[in-house]
Amino acid sequence: MVEPIKDLSRLCIHTITTKPWGFEKALEEYVAHGVQGISVWQNVVAELGVNKVGDLLAASPIEVVSYVRGGFFPATTETKRNQAIDDNKKLIEEAAAIHAPLLVLVCGADPGQSLEDSRNQIQDGIEALIPTAMEMDVRLAIEPLHPMYADTRSAINTLAQANTMAESIQSGFVGIAVDVYHLWWDQLLEQEIKRCGENDNLFAYHICDWKVHPEDMLNDRGLMGEGCIDLKKIRGWVEKAGFNGFHEVEIFSNKYWQMDQLEFLNKIITNYQKYS
Ligand code: ZN
Numbered sequence: 001m002v003e004p005i006k007d008l009s010r011l012c013i014h015t016i017t018t019k020p021w022g023f024e025k026a027l028e029e030y031v032a033h034g035v036q037g038i039s040v041w042q043n044v045v046a047e048l049g050v051n052k053v054g055d056l057l058a059a060s061p062i063e064v065v066s067y068v069r070g071g072f073f074p075a076t077t078e079t080k081r082n083q084a085i086d087d088n089k090k091l092i093e094e095a096a097a098i099h100a101p102l103l104v105l106v107c108g109a110d111p112g113q114s115l116e117d118s119r120n121q122i123q124d125g126i127e128a129l130i131p132t133a134m135e136m137d138v139r140l141a142i143e144p145l146h147p148m149y150a151d152t153r154s155a156i157n158t159l160a161q162a163n164t165m166a167e168s169i170q171s172g173f174v175g176i177a178v179d180v181y182h183l184w185w186d187q188l189l190e191q192e193i194k195r196c197g198e199n200d201n202l203f204a205y206h207i208c209d210w211k212v213h214p215e216d217m218l219n220d221r222g223l224m225g226e227g228c229i230d231l232k233k234i235r236g237w238v239e240k241a242g243f244n245g246f247h248e249v250e251i252f253s254n255k256y257w258q259m260d261q262l263e264f265l266n267k268i269i270t271n272y273q274k275y276s
Contacts, residue, residue, distance in 0.1 A: 002236035005247075005273050012037030012065045012246035013268065014206075015044050018261050023048060027060055029265055037065040037246040040098055042091070050097045057099055065102065065246045066141070066177075066204060067095035072108035073125030074118035074155060084108070085125055089132045096136040102203060103133075104141050104177050109155040118155035123165055126174055133173040141177035141203040142166060146185075148217055159183055159192035166201045175203035178238065179250065181221060184210060184229040190237050197241025205238050207231060207276055208251045219252045223267060225275030235276060247276060 013035055018026050023044040030038055038057070045053050045067075057064050070091040075081045088103075095103045107122040109115065126140060133140050144162040145154035156162050162176045176196055183189055196202045209227030214220040224231055235247070249268055256264050 002232045002239070005276055008034045008269065008272075009036055010245070010247045011035050011269070011272055012039055012063075012248040013265075014039040014041060014068060014248060014250040016041045016068070017249055017251045017256075017268070018265060020257055021261050023053065024056065027056060027062065029262065031060060031062055033265055033269060035062070035269070037063045037248070039066040039068055039104075039248050039250070040064065040100060041068050042094075045094055045098065050094050054098045063246075064098060064100045065248060067091065067098060067100035067103050067138075068250075069104045069106045069143075070140075071105035071122075071143075071154075074108045074110045074113070074121040076110055076112045081121060081125065085128045088125070088129050092129065092132050092136050092138045092140075095138045100138065102139045102141055104143050104204065106143055106145065107154045107156050109150055109152055111151050115150060115155040119161070119165070122155060123169065126165075127169060130169075130171050130173055139172075139203060140174050142174070143177040143179055143204075143206075144182055145179075146182040157182075158186055158188070159196060160188055163192055163195050163199065163201065166196075167199055172200070175201040177204035177206060178202065179206035180229050180231060180234055181206070181208050181210060181250075184234065189234070193234075193237045193241050197238075197243060202238065202241055202243045203245075204248060205235075205243060205245065206248045206250045207272075208249065209275075216254060219254045221251045221253050223251060223256070224249070224271045226271070231276045247272070
C-alpha cells in the first residue's frame with residue numbers, strides 16, 4: 001500500500017506547465033502556494049538571460065530541481081553531431097548558472113538513419129559531455145520517450161534501453177529521468193525501475209497523466225487523475241527503488257494553457273495530493 005501524499009514537500013513544477021505566466025509570475029505563484037521545487041525550461045533562459053534567471057532563483061526559497069532540456073545528439077552528419085555536443089555544453093553551463101543540479105536530455109533521433117545508429121550517437125554524445133558535467137557539477141538525465149516519438153525526438157524509448165545505456169556509460173554524472181507519460185505502458189516497468197534504482201541511476205521522476213484518446217501527440221497531456229496511468233502504483237515502485245527526490249509535474253497542454261493559470265495551479269496541487 002502506497003502512503004498518501006501528505007504535503008507539498010516533494011512537489012516540483014516545470015515552468016512549461018504554466019507557460020502563459022512567464023517565469024517571474026510562475027516563480028512567485030509557486031512559492032506563494034507552497035510548491036517546493038521548480039524545473040526551468042530553456043525558453044525561460046532564452047527570454048530573460050541566464051544571469052537574471054540565476055539571480056531570481058538564488059533569491060527565492062524554492063529549490064531548483066532541473067534544467068530542461070538538452071540532448072538531440074543524433075544526426076547524419078558529423079558537423080551536426082559536433083554542433084549538438086557544443087550546444088549541450090552550453091546548456092550544462094547554463095544549468096550551473098541557474099543553480100540546477102541536473103540537465104534533462106531528450107536524446108533525439110534522425111529519421112535518415114536507423115534507431116540503432118541514433119542510439120550509438122546518443123551514447124557518444126553523452127560521453128563527450130561528461131568532463132563538462134563534472135566540471136560544472138551538473139548531472140545528466142537520459143529521459144526515455146514514448147515510442148510515438150522515435151522518429152525525431154528520441155531513439156531511447158524504454159527504460160530498459162536507458163538503463164542499459166546508463167550502465168554502459170557508468171558515470172555518477174549520468175542517470176535517468178523516469179516520466180510516467182512515456183513509460184506507463186511498459187510491462188517491464190516495475191523491474192526496470194528497480195534496476196534503475198539498484199544502479200543509482202534514478203535521477204528524476206516526472207508526472208502527469210495519459211488522457212484516453214489524446215487530441216495531440218505532444219500538447220494534450222492530462223492532469224494527474226485525469227487519465228489511465230496508475231500513478232500511485234508507479235510512485236510506489238519508484239520509492240521502493242530508493243528514490244526520494246521531487247515529483248515533477250510536467251504538463252504540455254493546449255487546453256490548460258488556455259485556462260486561468262491560477263485556477264490551473266490550484267488544480268495541480270489538489271490533484272497531486274489526491275491522485276499521485
Ligand atoms: Zn519528462
